[in-house]
Amino acid sequence: MAVPIRGGRGASNSGGFNLRSFFSHRIFISALFSLLFIATVSVIFTTNPSTPHHDSALPTTGIRRTFLSSNPLKIRLDLIYKQASDHITLVNAYAAYARKLKLEMSKKLKMFDDLAQNLSDIQTNPSYRGALFDSTSPLDEDVLRQFEKEVKDKVKTARMMIVESKENYDNQLKIQKLKDTVWFKMRPMERGAHIEIKAVGDFRFLNSSYVPLLKQQDLPSSENRGDKPKDTFVLNHVRFYLPDMFPKLKKIVFLEDDVVVQKDITGLWKIDLEGRVNGAVEICFGSFHRLGHYLNFSHPLIKEKLNPKACAWSFGMNVLDLDAWRSEKCTEEYNYWQNLNEDGSLWSGGPLPPGLITFYSKTNPLDRSWHVLGLGYNPSISMDAINKAAVIHYNGNMKPWLDIAMNQYKGFWTKYVDTEMEFVQMCNFGL
Ligand SMILES: *[C@@H]1O[C@H](CO)[C@@H](O)[C@H](O)[C@H]1NC(C)=O
Ligand SMILES: *[C@@H]1O[C@H](CO)[C@@H](O)[C@H](O)[C@H]1NC(C)=O
Ligand SMILES: *[C@@H]1O[C@H](CO)[C@@H](O)[C@H](O)[C@H]1NC(C)=O
Numbered sequence: 001m002a003v004p005i006r007g008g009r010g011a012s013n014s015g016g017f018n019l020r021s022f023f024s025h026r027i028f029i030s031a032l033f034s035l036l037f038i039a040t041v042s043v044i045f046t047t048n049p050s051t052p053h054h055d056s057a058l059p060t061t062g063i064r065r066t067f068l069s070s071n072p073l074k075i076r077l078d079l080i081y082k083q084a085s086d087h088i089t090l091v092n093a094y095a096a097y098a099r100k101l102k103l104e105m106s107k108k109l110k111m112f113d114d115l116a117q118n119l120s121d122i123q124t125n126p127s128y129r130g131a132l133f134d135s136t137s138p139l140d141e142d143v144l145r146q147f148e149k150e151v152k153d154k155v156k157t158a159r160m161m162i163v164e165s166k167e168n169y170d171n172q173l174k175i176q177k178l179k180d181t182v183w184f185k186m187r188p189m190e191r192g193a194h195i196e197i198k199a200v201g202d203f204r205f206l207n208s209s210y211v212p213l214l215k216q217q218d219l220p221s222s223e224n225r226g227d228k229p230k231d232t233f234v235l236n237h238v239r240f241y242l243p244d245m246f247p248k249l250k251k252i253v254f255l256e257d258d259v260v261v262q263k264d265i266t267g268l269w270k271i272d273l274e275g276r277v278n279g280a281v282e283i284c285f286g287s288f289h290r291l292g293h294y295l296n297f298s299h300p301l302i303k304e305k306l307n308p309k310a311c312a313w314s315f316g317m318n319v320l321d322l323d324a325w326r327s328e329k330c331t332e333e334y335n336y337w338q339n340l341n342e343d344g345s346l347w348s349g350g351p352l353p354p355g356l357i358t359f360y361s362k363t364n365p366l367d368r369s370w371h372v373l374g375l376g377y378n379p380s381i382s383m384d385a386i387n388k389a390a391v392i393h394y395n396g397n398m399k400p401w402l403d404i405a406m407n408q409y410k411g412f413w414t415k416y417v418d419t420e421m422e423f424v425q426m427c428n429f430g431l
Pocket of ligand 3: 298
């Protein structure tokens, strides 16, 4: 979705500030990476040589006590101490990382914190300090061995924890980066708009015991959907769970990701849906885009419930009355039909066919100037209609950001693209 902001492209008045915070955040992230990297490298470096005899050239910086480099026991002590210190740094870096990412992993976070503390406790343990660090007499090899064993145990735990967490952190970091910085922080909305970005994973009820589609995907029999990447498929259908996703909301305007909002759409809010659930523009003309085109009317259940000549409407820009939705139990209706369509015999394709069934006789037509469609496939849309539209929709394959875009429509999208934004440049739109 692209939403023009009053005053032209982006938030130019405050762009400087946001750019700065974006960069400082990036620096923070990359510093964190470097820190982890350096810590990891130094750990590998210090732990590889397991026999101290070859190590007289290793640096011994960072330790308060001065050692006689000729004493192998002291070199060994030095190395163990450093190994402990490096792992404290490493574990602390992971803990900070977990905190930064606000992971729902308070248990892991606590373990990292504990581990750093435990390592540091070993280092400062009075009996070790007395025998190994603060004494001028020769080192006791037994105490040193004990010290080494304790450190190595904790180091082993640290390594295991890091290996376990790494993948999780990498994925979380990517999501968080997108959430925190890249887009909306650089484009603060005017008039106090509140922005929240959610992932499907944030909604625990979207699981296979509640969502038929997810259950069907888990079954080997669902070959008819095998070619669809699971996430895209699910994202196409989460719209049917909006009242569950936003239990406190009574009404929403739903915009797909391939639309451009060209005008103020607050007027949509005042439209009377006459008690119906879904406000949408109709897309039929002549005999085209009637329900018969989208659903299998040879199937008795479809034939029984619907009129094949009824006009289809479109998703893309919809006003949805969530209270009416809840009382009409539309999600249950959708689940019911989705269960019936497990073998794909009622319809195939995206969310529109089940939408047409779910909101059948619960849809109120909107004036067509609210939502002009077809910019991704229809070469003959009137420019006048496009210019007057509140929302234009690039449904179809010829999206304006692709090489196959239709030139005559591309400009309506590109004029809002902030080509100076680094993130956008990475997308390689070829503008
Ligand atoms: C740290 O030490 C405490 C007390 O000895 C122990 O209960 C805890 O399991 C240790 N934590 C880790 C992560 O090793
Ligand atoms: C799946 O969703 C249902 C409600 O829709 C919920 O009761 C259940 O706890 C969820 N299962 C998991 C594993 O989150
Ligand atoms: C349409 O429904 C009929 C009756 O159930 C069925 O025989 C037919 O295979 C279905 N068509 C498709 C394309 O699935």
